[in-house]
Amino acid sequence: MGAAVGGPAARAVSVHVAHERTVREAPTGVTHWVYLGEDAAWPLQAQRGALAGLERMLPGPALAETAERLRTPYLDWIAELGVANDSFAWWSSQLAAKNVYTFLFQRLCALGVAMELLRDDLLVVCSSAALVEAVADATRAAGLDATVRRGGADRDRRVRDAGFGVLNALPRRRAAQPHAASASPDTLLVTWVDGRSFDDAGTYVDPHLGPLGNLLRDRGHEVALLARILPSAPYEEIAGLLTTSAERVYLPEAFLTTADRRHCWREARAFNPVIPEDGHVGGVPAARLARELVAHHRISHAEAMSYDPLMAHLAESGLRPDRMVFPWEGHAWETATIAAVRRHLPETEVIAYDNLNFSRFALSLYPGSAELELRPLPDRVVTNGPTFARVLEAQGFPPQRIRVGCALRHAHLSAPDGGEHGATGGERIVLAAGSIDAAQTIEMVEVAHEAFGDDLLVKLHPISDVDRIRAAVASPVTYADRPIDELLLRSRAMIYTYSVVPYEALAAGVPPIHFVSQTLLDLDQLDPTPDVRWVGATPQELRQALQEAEEAVADPGWPARSAAVVRDALAPQLAACTAAFLGV
Numbered sequence: 001m002g003a004a005v006g007g008p009a010a011r012a013v014s015v016h017v018a019h020e021r022t023v024r025e026a027p028t029g030v031t032h033w034v035y036l037g038e039d040a041a042w043p044l045q046a047q048r049g050a051l052a053g054l055e056r057m058l059p060g061p062a063l064a065e066t067a068e069r070l071r072t073p074y075l076d077w078i079a080e081l082g083v084a085n086d087s088f089a090w091w092s093s094q095l096a097a098k099n100v101y102t103f104l105f106q107r108l109c110a111l112g113v114a115m116e117l118l119r120d121d122l123l124v125v126c127s128s129a130a131l132v133e134a135v136a137d138a139t140r141a142a143g144l145d146a147t148v149r150r151g152g153a154d155r156d157r158r159v160r161d162a163g164f165g166v167l168n169a170l171p172r173r174r175a176a177q178p179h180a181a182s183a184s185p186d187t188l189l190v191t192w193v194d195g196r197s198f199d200d201a202g203t204y205v206d207p208h209l210g211p212l213g214n215l216l217r218d219r220g221h222e223v224a225l226l227a228r229i230l231p232s233a234p235y236e237e238i239a240g241l242l243t244t245s246a247e248r249v250y251l252p253e254a255f256l257t258t259a260d261r262r263h264c265w266r267e268a269r270a271f272n273p274v275i276p277e278d279g280h281v282g283g284v285p286a287a288r289l290a291r292e293l294v295a296h297h298r299i300s301h302a303e304a305m306s307y308d309p310l311m312a313h314l315a316e317s318g319l320r321p322d323r324m325v326f327p328w329e330g331h332a333w334e335t336a337t338i339a340a341v342r343r344h345l346p347e348t349e350v351i352a353y354d355n356l357n358f359s360r361f362a363l364s365l366y367p368g369s370a371e372l373e374l375r376p377l378p379d380r381v382v383t384n385g386p387t388f389a390r391v392l393e394a395q396g397f398p399p400q401r402i403r404v405g406c407a408l409r410h411a412h413l414s415a416p417d418g419g420e421h422g423a424t425g426g427e428r429i430v431l432a433a434g435s436i437d438a439a440q441t442i443e444m445v446e447v448a449h450e451a452f453g454d455d456l457l458v459k460l461h462p463i464s465d466v467d468r469i470r471a472a473v474a475s476p477v478t479y480a481d482r483p484i485d486e487l488l489l490r491s492r493a494m495i496y497t498y499s500v501v502p503y504e505a506l507a508a509g510v511p512p513i514h515f516v517s518q519t520l521l522d523l524d525q526l527d528p529t530p531d532v533r534w535v536g537a538t539p540q541e542l543r544q545a546l547q548e549a550e551e552a553v554a555d556p557g558w559p560a561r562s563a564a565v566v567r568d569a570l571a572p573q574l575a576a577c578t579a580a581f582l583g584v
Contacts, residue, residue, distance in 0.1 A: 015139040016123045019132050019151030023050050023125055027147065030123045032057055036110035036135075037127030038103050040443035040519040041472050046125075048474065057122075059113050060518035060537050066112040067105070067361060067521050073282040074098075074105055079368025081290075085273045086374050092304040092336035093271065094297040095290055096375075098363040099331060104293045105363060106521055107131045111138065112284045118142050130292035134285060184319050185224040185248060187216055188348075190326035190337070193242065194233035196462075204245040208327040209353060210408030213247075215578045224248040224321075226314075232463075255313040256306055264309070268302035304332040311340035321348050325581060328352030328381060330364030338376035351581055352378035353405070354388050356500045358569065359523040366395045377401060382580045384410070385571035387528050406577035407570035410500070413507040414567040429457045430546065431491040431510075433484065433501040437520075438465040440497050442472045444515040448495050449475040451539035452546075457491075459484055461499070493549050495542065498523040503570060506532060506562040511549035513542065529565045 016027045020037050023046065034057040035043040047056060078098055082090060094102045107128050114124055114135045126132045129151055139146035189209055191197075196207045206213065213223045227249050229238045242249045271294065279287040294301075324341060328334060338350050357365060367375050377398070382405035383389045393399045407414065430452045434441035441464060449456050458479045460466050470479070480487055484504055488494070494505040494512050502512035502525055514524045516537040526533040534549045536542035552558065571577070 014121065014145040014147055015118055015135075016121075016147045016149070017132050017135045017139065018123065018125055018149035019129060020125050020127055021151045022149040023123075025050050026054055027123060029121050030054060031121055032119070033123035033125060034059055034114075034117060035125045035519065036107075036114060036131065037125060038106060038520065039127060039439045040437075040517055041439040042125075042127075043519065044443060044446055044474075045472070051123075054123075057117065058518045058537075059110075059117070060516055062113045062116065063109050064516070064522055066109040070105070070109055070112060070282045070284065071361065071363070074108065075363065075366060075368040076370065077279065077281050077286065077368075079370035081273065081275065081279075082368070082371040082374055088308065088336070088339055089267060089271050089301075089305065090273060091339055091376055092307075092332055093273070093294065093301050094332050095273065095293050097330060097332035097335060098366075099329075100361060100363055100521060100523065102293055102297060103128070104289055107289050108281050108284050108286055109521060111135060111289070112282070114138060115142075115284070118144060120144075128289070128292060130288045134288055137285070183222070184321060185222040186322040187213075187221050187223045188226055188250075188319070188321040188324045189213055189223060190226045190324060191228070192230055192327075193227045193238055194230040195238070197238075198241050198245075202241060202244070204242070204247050207409070208355065209325065210411075211573075212325065212353075212408055212578075212581065215573075216581070219578060219582070224250060226250045226252065226324075228252060250314065250319070252306075252310050255317070256310055260306060260309040260313075261302070264302040264305040265298075267305055268298045271298070271301060300332065304336040307333060307337045308340040308343070311337070311344040315344045320345065323349045323351055323581070325351045325353060327355040328365075328378065329355045329357055329362070330366075335376050338378060342376065349379045349583065351583075352381045353408070353581075354381060354383045356384060356410075356525070357523075358388055358391060358525045359498075359527045360391065360395060361521055361523050361527075365392070366397065369396060372396075372398065380580075380583060384408075385567070385569045387565075387569040391528050403580040403583075404571070405580040406573045408573070408577075410503065410570045411573045413503055414563075414570050414572045428455075428492045429487075429490050430455050430493055430495065431480075431484075431487050431505075432456055432458045432495040432515075433499060434458065434460040434464055434469065435497040435499045436461045436464050437498065438468045438472075440517060440520055441469055443517055443519065444495065444497050445469070445473050445477055446475055447537075447539055448515065448542060449473075449477050451536075451542040454478070455492075457487065459487055493546050498525070500525055502526050502533060503566050507566045509553070509559050509562055511553050513545045513549060515542070526565075528569070532562055532565050 016030060020042055032055045033051055082096055090096050111134050115138045118139055124135050132150060136146040136148045191206055191208050197204060199205055216223050225247050227242055229235050275287050275290050277287050341348050341350050380401055380403055382403050384407045386404050389402050389404045392402050432445055432448045445458055458477050488508040488510050491510050494510055495515050496502050496512055497515050505512040512533045514533055514535045516522055516535055534545035536545040
């Protein structure tokens with residue numbers, strides 16, 4: 001564990017624990033440092049600035065090992081809290097949702113790693129005020145002195161005090177118009193909308209549920225949309241496009257009142273779940289970190305709870321669909337929606353369509369066994385193919401609620417010619433495909449460029465913070481704007497992080513290499529089929545992975561294997577796919 005403390009003559013030892021906002025220079029005497037925060041770009045900047053010349057301890061392998069060890073105890077602990085706090089407010093909370101990008105599990109794993117790394121004159125840098133205090137406590141428990149540099153005023157206090165009503169509610173309500181009273185559709189598709197939802201002619205295209213609406217209409221069903229306009233989109237412009245489209249659309253802002261929002265905000269502010277002070281996950285203290293999560297996410301909690309009055313108002317307006325379908329990732333708003341539908345629309349079946357999260361560490365998808373009878377689960381989960389159906393069942397999801405569907409958005413990848421080509425011509429690049437997370441992309445690009453130099457070509461995610469990425473990447477990287485399928489024709493391999501793009505690589509016969517972050521927990525989308533991907537965290541490991549990948553894909557059986565993996569995960573559209581949504 002920590003460094004041993006000798007007898008009375010032993011010199012004092014110390015661990016420096018600091019919030020990342022306080023690190024302007026290295027504390028006197030520090031020789032090693034470790035970053036246990038969530039901004040994957042921060043350590044790269046620190047290495048070039050405040051902590052230049054010091055040895056950075058890379059926690060990536062230890063984080064991965066700790067995540068494997070804590071995964072089941074964490075799911076069980078949250079399930080136990082669910083039993084103790086069973087209520088609509090609980091199931092609407094981020095604590096109950098287990099979304100990994102609210103970082104509770106990440107911070108628990110970081111604390112577990114810190115408890116094993118403690119040594120003399122180590123600097124531990126954190127992003128969370130609660131984690132700073134937890135690491136300091138662990139340091140003292142190990143018999144070491146702790147020097148703590150806190151982050152000053154809690155930056156999230158502004159969020160806690162701002163109130164739910166500040167989120168452009170009134171301008172949006174004025175732009176939204178209630179749907180005219182008419183016969184209720186039998187199918188309501190819940191989806192998110194922004195500029196990507198319309199083609200050049202202004203025709204609505206669903207980037208999440210694909211052609212599902214038209215497939216159901218072809219079977220004689222009346223379909224409507226419950227459209228949530230993304231906060232990043234210009235609300236009035238998108239609302240206008242929806243209004244003039246051929247779709248029948250319900251906008252939540254037309255139904256939610258100021259009184260509804262105020263009530264949800266009061267409920268979120270008052271939320272104080274029972275969390276035992278001695279709560280722990282696999283020996284790692286968890287209560288302080290859990291309480292911090294609750295405090296930091298009250299606005300998103302209020303947003304999730306607003307689905308209850310929304311469903312009540314929709315029911316009052318005469319909406320009585322036979323089924324509701326939404327893209328499923330296990331978020332708090334989704335669980336709240338299910339609970340609200342069960343309350344206000346008890347005859348409506350709730351159907352979730354898996355939104356391409358194949359990793360076992362997308363924890364929001366997996367209920368703990370103790371909460372199975374209480375947690376508002378979808379009546380049915382329709383998967384993109386057999387792969388995720390197997391993952392769900394293996395991880396304890398009720399098998400009677402699982403149906404194999406098809407890849408509504410990625411059917412082209414399972415076409416018969418998939419996986420039968422790779423890099424062609426004289427130019428052979430290594431393609432790095434960025435994720436939506438800018439910091440994660442920055443880390444990947446810097447390490448990949450060190451590995452492959454001018455052979456690297458970077459394709460950024462279309463809705464990532466492109467300006468931040470380009471400004472932060474210090475290496476002379478070449479970026480590409482061409483479609484990814486064109487770039488794959490020139491690629492020796494694809495480096496990827498948390499994204500579905502490795503299936504595009506496999507469909508093109510290009511070997512995918514998963515970049516393993518030294519900061520964030522691994523959410524590899526090829527987790528179910530590790531035999532068709534390679535991994536690397538350092539430049540040396542990435543170069544070795546490329547060599548092994550190119551040797552493997554030279555095998556005559558590679559095209560058939562890569563194509564089979566794609567078809568199993570992203571099944572072709574067949575009549576049985578639509579039937580899975582209809583329950584027939």
